[in-house]
Amino acid sequence: MTAVLEQPASAADAPARPVARRSRAALWTVPPLLIVLVAAAYPLIRVCLESTKVGDAERGWSTWSGVLASQMFRDALWRTVAIAVTSTAGCLLLGMFVGIVLAFVPFPGSRVVGRLIDTVLALPSFLITLAFTFLYGSAGAVNAAISGITGGTSPALNFLYTPAGVIAAEVTFFTPFVVRPLLASFAVLPRAQLDVAASLGASPLRVLRSVVMPEAWPALMAGGSLVLLLTLNEFGIVLFTGAKGVITLPVLIYTRGIVTFDLPGAAVIATVQIALSLVLYGLYRMVFARLMSGRGRGDTDVVVEPAK
């Protein structure tokens, strides 16, 4: 359940309208807003309330203290954050490479690659784990090929059911979320700036560092924080990996809530996760707002636009 968000709408450029019409028009937003509040916000509030339930009718913090003290929860929390941060770093590195090549090293077929990367955004994430079991599993194709060459019997690659396997799958799946905003920010970068820098003797690395990177930072920040949010919330990849050693918070919510049917316990974990995600989402929106206002400035300082 993931894809890149389109830009949030800004109401700033809406034309001024008579007050009477606006207040009537405002009424039209109420029905959809109410429906979403009932269908999305109310259940989340119920999750927070459920977490304070003790027994049938009483309320208290004993579920909270029990869950927070459990080693399993602490391990899962720490592992979730570690996997998300490492995956995000991997996505940023890989996404930067892919984005820079797609934007600045033109080659035939680059449009097809761009399309392919866009398509991956709409596909289910568990697909990647499924593919990885065939490719890199202990009886998978790559291990069979390696042992066919070396003659060894034990599998050479054995990372799939460790956090490294989850990180590899998440980097594979979430890199397009970095590439897309990056390409959008490169699209407004005048090519002539690169040519001038190169013609004045700057090496490719220097052009990257002092011409391309300043433009790319906001997009990297926005893409990176979105990926961090999505990897924190990722469920399909971890569930399909199915190993004991890689249980993250979302999977713990599932096992607690559905497999062992301990709803208050699951609600405590879910509340922690919701709080974590909302804080990150707030950060993402701040970064995104800055990116949008930065783009307006970028349009005006085109100094070296070539004469046509």
Added chain:
Amino acid sequence: MLLWSRRSRAAILIGFAVVVLVVFVAPLATVVIAGLAGSWTDALPTDLGFGHFDDALSGENLASLSVSLQTALISGGLALVLGTWAALAAREAPRWLSRVTDAVFHLPIAVPSVAIGLGLLIAFNSRPLLLGGTRWIVIVAHAVLVLAFAFSAVCAALDRLDPAYRQAAESLGAGPARVMFRVTLPLLLPALGAAAGLAVALSMGELGATVMVYPATWKTLPVTIFALTDRGQAFQAAACTTILLLVTLVALVLLGRIRGRAALR
């Protein structure tokens, strides 16, 4: 443009080709090939054939596909109507209200889908809103989760829309309803098609919330695929995933082609 020597360019492009092949092409190709394979114990799969696909398109698997399609179409339609309505109304609303709308509509993707599922399970399991155990809880979950994407796609399209069309119609005396149905919505049609395609695609692949709320009578295809891998039937799971991918891509392409008579570009 960045690299001027032939050799450095070739080196970078080869590296890039390897990355794209390993990261983006290999997983997709592997799942398709594994769906065709009878067994895969060596470097290359053996016993290629369509046996698993026949199974994927019959019995319980076919029922799951049909459930997934129905869920995706109904929830995608609901999300599109609500999202378009909210996006259009929020533009006319005062600033604070459109900000509140924006925040509320994006809420479902900010939090993990498992938490949304848990919330729906707790909130809608008693009267008066008793949805638990019916197909509607799955459909509501999917609609809530794809709503944000429909909403932000329509908002982005509205931002790009030239207000001159609407203003011209208004200046010629068209009422608000007429402007909405004869000018704004036809101009938005391509964006609505693309948003519907995305909504259907995301709903087809949704797992986190579904796995929390689904009743035994309404199993979507991803849930069935998870059950298959859990039982060790990985090849059958790969065949079902391939079917899921095909249906998703067809939905994306078909709905993305909606242009209408008043195409934007």
